[in-house]
Amino acid sequence: MAGAATAILIGLIVAGFAGTTGAASAAAAPVRAEVASGYAHTCAIRTDGGLWCWGSNSSGQLGDGTTTARATPARVGDATWVAVDAGTGFTCGIRADASLWCWGSNTRGQLGDGTTTRRTAPVQMGTATGWATVSTGDSHTCAVRTDGTLWCWGFNRFGQLGDGAVVYTATAPQQVGTATNWANVATGYAHTCATRTDGALWCWGDSSAGQLGLGLLSYQTTPAQVGALTSWDTLTAGHFSTCATRTDGSLWCWGENGYGQLGVTGTYRTTPVQVGTDTGWAGVRAGLDTVCAARTDGSLWCWGNNTAGQLGDGSTTHRYAPVRIGAATNWTADVAAGFHNCAFRADDTLWCWGDNASGQLGDGTTTPRPEPRQVTLA
Incomplete structure (x- = not known):
């Protein structure tokens, strides 16, 4: 959930909670800073490839071999990682050799290791080494x-x-159709959206709040294209909503809007609606009912649910339009959003804010923070 000047921002767009890499040809990622937030835990990759996790650990989602919560970052082994994403109570990451590893809650087979057994340390997804995002x-x-x-x-x-609902639970990876031009994928609570290398956007799964962008309020069990445009770029999925940028830098959202997570007033939207008129958006990340996005000028903006101060504006007021976080102009597009949010700046410093009941802000306390605080990864 996934990962800063224009060239820097585009180069650092996160792959993740929902994956926000652009619609380009899938390839093994280089080592770079990346952050992901789950329901109450956080994981981040430093530019040296080290992976660090902290916060809630009741299902082993920190990957340290225990179920002990941590209020400060703890390193996950000594491997070199290139991508990480955090689910509700589990985590998955890709190593430099393009192997895929997952750990934490596995009640629905979400770790993909062929079982429903909880894992407190990373377990490899088969033996394949060709994973990109x-x-x-x-x-x-x-x-x-x-x-x-x-x-x-x-x-x-x-x-x-996306298999036509042939199975109720799959404990191992199964291919979605036969296409070989997928570029990026984003998973929400019970829906999935993905871009192809031609810039087309496809969604499937639950659409009870319009989160598939297909104009329907039911569900779709196989991929269906969202409109006819082929200019979609970065992509993210929240709890019951979806947001994406286009290659012209515009930002669009759709789905449930109870907290203003679509960046507009009103109720749910079943088709994409533009967030304002700005065309300088570099990347977007949604988590639960909160959304954060960076602009090409290095500014960072958040909107939606603000119950725990996760919008970073010093309040707990929900916002139906983007609100700027401070005056800094060196935020990258590598942002993680949810009840707590984290983001990297161009100087490779990591900052977190919002809910902290399980120590997910990594500052050694369980005190909520309505404004960004720096996290030390050491």
């Missing part, structure tokens, strides 16, 4: 391989695995 939802996971194929596994009650 991964996105973790509430109880399902999807990932794109370097050959452009798309795979999903876990819970499938609403067809979020």
Whole structure:
């Protein structure tokens, strides 16, 4: 959930909670800073490839071999990682050799290891080493391989695995159709959206709040194209909503809007609606009912649910339009959003704010923070 001047921002767009990499050909990612937030835990990759996690650990989602919560970052082994994403109570990441690993809650097979056994340390997804991006939802996971194929596994009650609802739960990866030009994927609570290398956007799964962007309020069990445009770029999925940028820098959202997470006033939207008129958006990240996005000028903006101060504006007021976080102009597009939010700046410093009941802000306390605070990864 996934990962800063224009060239820097575009280069650092996160792959993740929902994957926000652009619609380009899938390929193994280089090592770079990346952050992901789950329901109450956080994981981040430093530019040296080290992976660090902290916060809630009741299901082993921190990957340290225990179920002990941590209020400060703890390193996950000594491997070199290139991508990470955090689901509700589990985590998945890709190593430098393009192997895929997952850990934490596995009640619905979301770890993809063929079981429903909880894992407190990373377990490899088979023996394949061709994984490019991964996105973790509430109880399902999807990932794109370097050959452009798309795979999903876990819970499938609403067809979020894209297989026509043939299975109810899949404990191992299964391919979504036969296309080999998938670029990026984003998983929500029970829906999935993905872009192809031609810039087309496809969604499937639950659409009870219009989160598929297909103009319907039911569900879709196989991928369906969202409109006819082929200019979609970065992509993210929240709890019951979806947001994406286009190649012209405009930002669009759709789905449930009870907290203003679509960046507009009014109720749910079943088709994409533009957020303002600005065309300088570099990347977007949604988590639960909160959304954050960076602009090409290095500013960071958030909107939606603000119950725990996760919008970073010093208040707990929900916002139906983007509100700027401070005056800094060196935020990257590598943002993680949810009840707590985190983001990297161009100087590779990591900042977190919002809910902190399980120590997910990494500052050694359980005190909520309505404004960004720096996190030390050491």
